[in-house]
Amino acid sequence: MSAGLHYVVIGAGSAGHGAVTTLRARDPAARITLVTMSRLPFYNRFDLPRYFRGTTDWRNLLAVAPQIYDELAITLRRNSRVDEIDGRARTLTFSHKEVVGYDKLLVCTGGGGHLPEVLVEYKSLMHGFATFEDATRVARALPAKGRVILLGGDMIGLDLARTLIDTGHRVTLVAGEFTFWPHRIDAAKRAELLAALSRAGVDVVTGRTPVAIEAAAKPARRVIFEDDSAIAGDVVMPFFGSMPLVDFMLGAGVDMERGILVDPRLKSSNESIWAAGDVCQIWSDELKEYRFLHGWKNVRLMGELAARNMTGAAEEFDVTADFAIGIDASGHVQSDFWEQ
Amino acid sequence: MNEPLKPVYLDEKLVEIRADGHQDYRSKALPTWCPGCGYFSMAEGFTQSLKRLGREPEDVVVVSGIGCASRFPFFINAYGFHTLHGRTLPVATGVKQANDALTVVAVGGDGDAFAIGGGHIPHAARRNVDITYMVFDNGIYGLTKGQTSPTSVLGFTTPTTPYANGDEPLNPLMMLLAAKASWVGQAYAGNPHHLTDMMAEAIAHRGFSYLHILSPCVTFDKTTRTYKNLGMMVRDLPADHDRRNLMAAMAEATKVDRPALGVFYEEERPTLADVMDGIAERARKGIAAE
Amino acid sequence: MTGTDVQFAICGSAGDGTIAAGDILKRTMAAMGYKVIAFDIYPAEIRGFGKCISRVRVSIEQAYSLKRRSDVFLSLNDAHAIPHVGEVRDFGAVVYDDAPIATIPEGAHISAHIRPAQLPYGASFRQISDKVTGNARARNLVALGYLAGLYGMPRDAFHKTIGRKFATKAASVTQVNVRAFDAGYDAGASVFKLDDVVMAPPPVGADGSRAQMMTGNGATVRGLLDADIDCFFGYPITPATSIMERLATDLPKRGGRMLQTEDEISAIAATIGAGYAGARAATATSGPGLALMTEMMGLGVIAEVPSVTIVSQRGGPSTGLPTKTEQSDLNLAVYGGSGDAQRIVLAPTNVEGCYRCAGIAFELAEKFQTPVIVLIDLYLSNRYETVIPPEVKPFAPKAIPDAAGRSSGPFKRFAFTDDGLSPRAIPGQNGGVHTITGLEHNELGRPADQADNHQRMSRKRHDKLLAATRHPGLTVAKRFGRTGKVDVGILGWGSTFGEILEAMYAAEREGISCSAMKVVMLSPLPVHLIEPFFDDCRIVLVPELNHEGQLAHLVSGTLGRPVVRLDRVTGAPMEVDTILAEIRRLALGPAAGNAA
Numbered sequence A: 001m002s003a004g005l006h007y008v009v010i011g012a013g014s015a016g017h018g019a020v021t022t023l024r025a026r027d028p029a030a031r032i033t034l035v036t037m038s039r040l041p042f043y044n045r046f047d048l049p050r051y052f053r054g055t056t057d058w059r060n061l062l063a064v065a066p067q068i069y070d071e072l073a074i075t076l077r078r079n080s081r082v083d084e085i086d087g088r089a090r091t092l093t094f095s096h097k098e099v100v101g102y103d104k105l106l107v108c109t110g111g112g113g114h115l116p117e118v119l120v121e122y123k124s125l126m127h128g129f130a131t132f133e134d135a136t137r138v139a140r141a142l143p144a145k146g147r148v149i150l151l152g153g154d155m156i157g158l159d160l161a162r163t164l165i166d167t168g169h170r171v172t173l174v175a176g177e178f179t180f181w182p183h184r185i186d187a188a189k190r191a192e193l194l195a196a197l198s199r200a201g202v203d204v205v206t207g208r209t210p211v212a213i214e215a216a217a218k219p220a221r222r223v224i225f226e227d228d229s230a231i232a233g234d235v236v237m238p239f240f241g242s243m244p245l246v247d248f249m250l251g252a253g254v255d256m257e258r259g260i261l262v263d264p265r266l267k268s269s270n271e272s273i274w275a276a277g278d279v280c281q282i283w284s285d286e287l288k289e290y291r292f293l294h295g296w297k298n299v300r301l302m303g304e305l306a307a308r309n310m311t312g313a314a315e316e317f318d319v320t321a322d323f324a325i326g327i328d329a330s331g332h333v334q335s336d337f338w339e340q
Numbered sequence B: 001m002n003e004p005l006k007p008v009y010l011d012e013k014l015v016e017i018r019a020d021g022h023q024d025y026r027s028k029a030l031p032t033w034c035p036g037c038g039y040f041s042m043a044e045g046f047t048q049s050l051k052r053l054g055r056e057p058e059d060v061v062v063v064s065g066i067g068c069a070s071r072f073p074f075f076i077n078a079y080g081f082h083t084l085h086g087r088t089l090p091v092a093t094g095v096k097q098a099n100d101a102l103t104v105v106a107v108g109g110d111g112d113a114f115a116i117g118g119g120h121i122p123h124a125a126r127r128n129v130d131i132t133y134m135v136f137d138n139g140i141y142g143l144t145k146g147q148t149s150p151t152s153v154l155g156f157t158t159p160t161t162p163y164a165n166g167d168e169p170l171n172p173l174m175m176l177l178a179a180k181a182s183w184v185g186q187a188y189a190g191n192p193h194h195l196t197d198m199m200a201e202a203i204a205h206r207g208f209s210y211l212h213i214l215s216p217c218v219t220f221d222k223t224t225r226t227y228k229n230l231g232m233m234v235r236d237l238p239a240d241h242d243r244r245n246l247m248a249a250m251a252e253a254t255k256v257d258r259p260a261l262g263v264f265y266e267e268e269r270p271t272l273a274d275v276m277d278g279i280a281e282r283a284r285k286g287i288a289a290e
Numbered sequence C: 001m002t003g004t005d006v007q008f009a010i011c012g013s014a015g016d017g018t019i020a021a022g023d024i025l026k027r028t029m030a031a032m033g034y035k036v037i038a039f040d041i042y043p044a045e046i047r048g049f050g051k052c053i054s055r056v057r058v059s060i061e062q063a064y065s066l067k068r069r070s071d072v073f074l075s076l077n078d079a080h081a082i083p084h085v086g087e088v089r090d091f092g093a094v095v096y097d098d099a100p101i102a103t104i105p106e107g108a109h110i111s112a113h114i115r116p117a118q119l120p121y122g123a124s125f126r127q128i129s130d131k132v133t134g135n136a137r138a139r140n141l142v143a144l145g146y147l148a149g150l151y152g153m154p155r156d157a158f159h160k161t162i163g164r165k166f167a168t169k170a171a172s173v174t175q176v177n178v179r180a181f182d183a184g185y186d187a188g189a190s191v192f193k194l195d196d197v198v199m200a201p202p203p204v205g206a207d208g209s210r211a212q213m214m215t216g217n218g219a220t221v222r223g224l225l226d227a228d229i230d231c232f233f234g235y236p237i238t239p240a241t242s243i244m245e246r247l248a249t250d251l252p253k254r255g256g257r258m259l260q261t262e263d264e265i266s267a268i269a270a271t272i273g274a275g276y277a278g279a280r281a282a283t284a285t286s287g288p289g290l291a292l293m294t295e296m297m298g299l300g301v302i303a304e305v306p307s308v309t310i311v312s313q314r315g316g317p318s319t320g321l322p323t324k325t326e327q328s329d330l331n332l333a334v335y336g337g338s339g340d341a342q343r344i345v346l347a348p349t350n351v352e353g354c355y356r357c358a359g360i361a362f363e364l365a366e367k368f369q370t371p372v373i374v375l376i377d378l379y380l381s382n383r384y385e386t387v388i389p390p391e392v393k394p395f396a397p398k399a400i401p402d403a404a405g406r407s408s409g410p411f412k413r414f415a416f417t418d419d420g421l422s423p424r425a426i427p428g429q430n431g432g433v434h435t436i437t438g439l440e441h442n443e444l445g446r447p448a449d450q451a452d453n454h455q456r457m458s459r460k461r462h463d464k465l466l467a468a469t470r471h472p473g474l475t476v477a478k479r480f481g482r483t484g485k486v487d488v489g490i491l492g493w494g495s496t497f498g499e500i501l502e503a504m505y506a507a508e509r510e511g512i513s514c515s516a517m518k519v520v521m522l523s524p525l526p527v528h529l530i531e532p533f534f535d536d537c538r539i540v541l542v543p544e545l546n547h548e549g550q551l552a553h554l555v556s557g558t559l560g561r562p563v564v565r566l567d568r569v570t571g572a573p574m575e576v577d578t579i580l581a582e583i584r585r586l587a588l589g590p591a592a593g594n595a596a
């Protein structure tokens, strides 16, 4: 196709990885660079709970053999954070000050854990759970049969909770508006689902807002509530949904709201920039709004579709699809989000 | 042309050549040089001078290269090392480095010295190795039967210069003076008493002494450096020649048509052994030059 | 995962302190009791900002060679390091500075070149150095500290080495460097390690206090000194120069003398002159210098004068590849010169061997009255290994010949005797006056060209050396691995033998019946040891770093037995995998099926 074009994909998650393989299939002659902040090649984040089931060697988490990038002649840039995009000059600058030019750019930087304002100052006392490193740190901090306090409790957190209960740990869920994110559900459904969690062994705390976290001797953490009551656990983990990682896009000249705003073809307001995955908000003609579509299946399809559109196609992403959540025959919470 | 005579060794039936004391310094081998060769004077003068200086044969090492001249050590009763063509000086330097107490005399012909061995001369000279270097200059390659050498005159006809030698001869005395030899003298095989004096003085000098000895090759040069020609050419250095004056020595050395006999130049300066001792002392005290 | 065998590589430019960092690393590891083998590559350019690489293999068990693939690679200069990233193994770490001073174009940063299966570790060495020392100069120590922290090595062991390294400088220099090291250490220790690599502790009881890191050249010097060398003469030539440079410092301290001569001819000439005069004298050179020395070697042989010549080979012919290793001067060392001029040639296979061979060379030269060549190569000259020097000098003192008391009559310096060894006298000794010569001579040393004399003298000079192959205290050849009948035998010499051993042991683990033999004495060849090895091996492979199969020819010519050659001249040491592949091929090939 277009010999010599340089496609740069920022983000080596489901979206980014899906995109580069599609790009390579459709444009054998192009230069393709895949960028990630991580030191690891692509692995599925939804696999991280497996760490607690004994998959502690990161090699076993990798979704593909790293050598595949050599085979596909894709330059994989790891441990490389993009700090800045110049949408006019079509260059990006890494934090290590290397400047790389692109012809077409796809942004798939996903999202980072969102934290309510009041908890930000306690960040260092909490354990995030977005990367392999995070999983390792949690596992190190968590004794056998130790207790994890989940704040918020989005579907990512609840997925981890299922695993932790299986592995003999104890889980306290401090439920709130983010519980079951990204599902959009009503109060009745919420109560029903929380009850199911209780039955599954999760200690559910409702109606109390955490306002502070303290380090303690044993167990190592205390979560303090508005009413000065407190609960104790070994590890405190915030799960308040995700916020797109877009700081580096501020100078790119691209329209953004919370994420990068793209049309149904996943193109941004800049001629040469596309976005896919957790980082983007897609225009829905039906809903007349830009909406996020989380979850790895959506995200991978987005990456692939964006790649096709970058190489000449004009496909639109189906923005209407939504996840269902409910309770299965055996009384457990069941969600499309978890289905793999 | 005459072949040089085959060696004759008289180990069994020792014939004493002379009855006086310097016979002690002669080996039991009779020189293999052609009868009449100027080199006989060297053997004679050398043994005389050693006797005069009172050096014991076992404390003397004669190192030579290859050539008629370099046969010299075989005819001397002292430790001898007949080495390789042109390598006299480095071997002699090694002998002296090993044992400062030895009297080390290096001997060679003009080809040995200035052709194949020319690269070593400036270094032995500038280092002021405490040895004596005697070059027997017959202006020809004697042993290989008469080819031109670096000191052959222009126009000399030999088997390798059948159309006459066109290479300007070099000036050994200038070369040695320029290389900082600390004693430079010239003698002539046809003037044996002066030769003996010069040898004795050269050996007695502390430092690198260079004695250039003009000598005829009676077998292969019937035209240029004959006794007759050399005898007419040589002269004494002027009586007022200042042997401490390098420029005066240079000036005398340029007069190649009338070679002067005597000591051209002399100076005292630290020998290689002195330098080595100084290094050893600084090394032991741990003083490194930054 | 604990590291029991980790190879570090540090790459930077001459001004970065690359070699210094590698030096501290290897000395520290050796002092802790690890086995260390290391190799530094300096720039080919004379000065300026050429490339330097220091490779340091640290192991619990003795290693015999450097690994082809490093486990950890540190870049102090990306421009130099980028071409070498590929040498890091899969899942090995690439460590680099992630905060360059100014913006750089695409591809100029090393992270652009790290292979997908390698692990990137970035840290801002320059900034850390700036912060804790006030300038960026100590960033090599920051980086070294980072490596030490990454591997969880003990800090204070490094502090000690740093203190020793800067012992001659002001105390503040050590402090600054320790501070830089510590800052780097903290960064390295706190970084999230993908593979939880820690260096396994050194073996219990391992005492590194006497262990020293020595290069082949360093050990050679040490051997010469421990054998009480008197005089050294040399002319600078890569890779032998450092021998001369070190002796220039150390020899005068004990009253010895080092002289830089005007060329190699003078160097060997003076060595022989000094040897004649009774000194323990040596010279050191490389192939081109040895070529110039061959005429003198012949003189040493025929005049029966002891001398020791260290030859560190590099790529040839002619000026060749001055900074690359090769083993192509075997023929020159063994045969070089006019006429039949057998001499003793020793080729050590490791650093320790350099020490032993250099030291015992004098003993052999004196006993057998002959030139001795110690043949090493650039790879062995420059590579570091842990050596524990013996507490008592293991070499025989100088055998001072004594002519006194012998019966009167002329001194027969070249008298025919049963063992071919004639009485020697040295200048200054009464009663021993004689003249030696490069001409064929009679027993007195007088020129003699009679047929029977030349025949007898030639035999004397040849036969007297045969006893050297059974000289006590010297390993002239040695078999490793399995004993008895084997399928594949690997015969090797010099620095390549390390790779041969690794390959042989690897093949054995794969179930191949094999065994290896090193030949240390190349001349005269210890046939009594090599022949039985051939008897035991169905097939013998000879891997060596030359194009003409020089040892292969020597051995198969002497024994009249076939060998399989494996010749490589890439300028680099032979790769273990290359040898291993050849062993496998020979073991599984059709010839194996034919074996009875």
Ligand SMILES: Cc1cc2nc3c(=O)[nH]c(=O)nc-3n(C[C@H](O)[C@H](O)[C@H](O)COP(=O)(O)OP(=O)(O)OC[C@H]3O[C@@H](n4cnc5c(N)ncnc54)[C@H](O)[C@@H]3O)c2cc1C
Pocket (backbone or CB within 6 Å): A010, A011, A012, A013, A014, A015, A016, A035, A036, A037, A038, A044, A045, A046, A047, A048, A049, A080, A081, A082, A083, A108, A109, A110, A111, A129, A130, A131, A155, A156, A159, A245, A248, A276, A277, A278, A279, A294, A295, A296, A297, A299, A337, A338, A339
């Ligand atoms: C623990 C966990 C469990 C989950 N479980 C499920 C599940 O069961 N089902 C499901 O559907 N979804 C699950 N998800 C969510 C799902 O993984 C995400 O929707 C998906 O990973 C998003 O993919 P993405 O490619 O958009 O971004 P990500 O996978 O988040 O990848 C982002 C990439 O961008 C890179 N990046 C970010 N910023 C920069 C920058 N400035 N410079 C360079 N690189 C940058 C990152 O290094 C990373 O490589 C889970 C997520 C987590 C963390």
Ligand SMILES: Cc1ncc(C[n+]2csc(CCOP(=O)(O)OP(=O)(O)O)c2C)c(N)n1
Pocket (backbone or CB within 6 Å): B066, B067, B068, B069, B070, B085, B108, B109, B110, B111, B112, B113, B136, B138, B140, B141, B142, B143, B144, B149
């Ligand atoms: C390496 C080498 N080249 C050549 C020779 C042959 N050769 C022997 S003596 C000699 C020249 C001798 O001339 P000179 O040094 O003037 O001595 P002379 O015989 O005149 O005294 C030559 C060329 C040799 N022996 N060795």
Ligand code: SF4
Pocket (backbone or CB within 6 Å): B004, B032, B033, B034, B036, B037, B038, B039, B068, B069, B138, B142, B143, B216, B217, B218, B219, B220
């Ligand atoms: S120099 Fe001439 S005369 Fe003298 S021995 Fe040699 S060939 Fe004969």
Ligand SMILES: [Mg+2]
Pocket (backbone or CB within 6 Å): B067, B109, B110, B111, B136, B137, B138, B139, B140, B141, B142, B149
């Ligand atoms: Mg002559």
